[in-house]
Amino acid sequence: MRIDVVTIFPDYLRPLELALVGRAASRDLVDIQTHDLRAWTHDVHRTVDDSPYGGGPGMVMRPEPWDAALRDIVARDPSRRPRVVVPTPAGVPFTQSYAAELAEQDWLIFCCGRYEGIDGRVVDAWADDEISIGDYVLAGGEVATLVMVEAVTRLLPGVVGNAESIIDDSFAHGLLEGPVYTRPPVWEGRAVPEILRSGDHAAIARWRREEALRRTRRRRPELLDRIELSDADRAVVAS
Numbered sequence: 001m002r003i004d005v006v007t008i009f010p011d012y013l014r015p016l017e018l019a020l021v022g023r024a025a026s027r028d029l030v031d032i033q034t035h036d037l038r039a040w041t042h043d044v045h046r047t048v049d050d051s052p053y054g055g056g057p058g059m060v061m062r063p064e065p066w067d068a069a070l071r072d073i074v075a076r077d078p079s080r081r082p083r084v085v086v087p088t089p090a091g092v093p094f095t096q097s098y099a100a101e102l103a104e105q106d107w108l109i110f111c112c113g114r115y116e117g118i119d120g121r122v123v124d125a126w127a128d129d130e131i132s133i134g135d136y137v138l139a140g141g142e143v144a145t146l147v148m149v150e151a152v153t154r155l156l157p158g159v160v161g162n163a164e165s166i167i168d169d170s171f172a173h174g175l176l177e178g179p180v181y182t183r184p185p186v187w188e189g190r191a192v193p194e195i196l197r198s199g200d201h202a203a204i205a206r207w208r209r210e211e212a213l214r215r216t217r218r219r220r221p222e223l224l225d226r227i228e229l230s231d232a233d234r235a236v237v238a239s
């Protein structure tokens with residue numbers, strides 16, 4: 001997969017050079033290129049913003065640099081059509097299934113806005129997806145892009161060593177993941193649940209599902225309406 005990110009703060013995307021995503025890039029499992037939007041400005045001040053039509057606070061990102069940047073980047077591989085993603089607080093919620101959908105693409109371009117956002121005509125002309133990572137307002141699209149690139153990259157083949165761990169992900173089954181434990185068996189007087197040290201894998205799987213059901217019921221009950229529950233699951237949720 002190729003991922004291009006356009007931003008006025010390229011250094012904000014440096015974390016993509018680290019850890020899981022950085023390792024995936026070094027193994028050529030993903031090719032991530034970051035671009036400074038100001039490279040597509042031509043005035044001495046490299047201006048990317050202007051006052052909003054209709055008045056109001058803040059500034060809006062001008063259409064011309066964005067259109068020039070996207071035309072240039074897309075033209076670099078005429079045989080492929082990228083999926084253009086614009087992070088925005090007004091977007092469709094980003095979910096694990098959305099990450100899986102984006103992970104199926106072979107080329108993503110993330111457009112990181114700043115100020116009060118990108119001129120709506122550019123978004124209309126170019127965006128395939130306008131995505132929100134949560135109901136709060138960030139100062140720009142870079143953090144949302146970091147979140148989405150990590151969530152998508154970890155789903156790419158070969159990136160996560162133990163493929164099972166992404167299958168058992170929180171949300172993969174529609175439930176929140178239950179608690180996890182490691183050594184020591186007792187820490188500060190708190191013991192690891194005995195079942196996890198029993199070696200009875202069927203019982204352990206059942207316990208983990210029950211913990212996931214209980215945690216989901218407590219923290220995100222609305223998720224339970226979206227999944228098929230067995231009679232045993234319903235008994236746990238009702239208890």
Ligand SMILES: N#Cc1ccccc1Cn1ccc2ccc(-c3cc(N)[nH]n3)cc21
Nearest residue numbers: 087088089113114117133134137138140141
């Ligand atoms: N747009 C806008 C906007 C509107 C009002 C006030 C401040 C901003 C800042 N901003 C500019 C670009 C941009 C991109 C994404 C987010 C974003 C995403 C999520 N999920 N929260 N915030 C915010 C962004």
